[in-house]
């Protein structure tokens with residue numbers, strides 16, 4: 001792995017950080033943990049892992065990462081959020097605690113723990129055009145779904161079976177990507193490859209405009 005590979009940070013305040021570090025490396029980028037504002041400044045892309053969004057929200061504020069991350073999102077930093085990370089990237093939440101805030105950036109409303117207690121964890125094969133090839137095994141763990149999408153949001157995947165069929169579970173808006181499910185736990189790194197490609201494209205665009 002060389003320095004010419006993009007450096008992707010994984011927000012490491014809570015959640016399944018290690019799995020994302022591994023998946024990012026398997027997808028061909030360099031991976032590093034992000035816990036400090038200086039580390040937010042150093043990365044070419046950021047992953048917000050699954051975990052507990054109320055805790056991530058609280059810790060992001062305590063670690064004074066909230067403003068630096070929001071600023072970099074505004075400046076066009078590519079960010080990928082899975083599950084709790086999707087909640088953190090949503091402009092609006094329903095079913096959250098009253099004091100829960102998100103970082104925002106994607107014009108969606110997410111419903112926390114949307115699949116309900118009866119089926120709080122499940123797996124399903126999803127056909128995802130953006131990553132091509134075979135269907136992808138999607139693992140949902142107390143997952144949110146996307147309740148509403150703004151006009152600039154591209155829907156990448158919906159649930160295909162059962163009572164939740166048609167629910168939106170993967171979206172992209174500009175350089176922001178989010179999934180309700182956890183591709184970092186399946187060994188199928190195509191979603192991380194898609195994100196690494198978004199980071200490469202953003203870097204190439206930045207180089208082109210500074211030349």
Ligand SMILES: NC(=O)CC[C@H](N)C(=O)O
Nearest residue numbers: 050051052053083084142
């Ligand atoms: N696996 C997960 O990331 C679960 C998300 C969690 N239910 C939340 O609301 O933050």
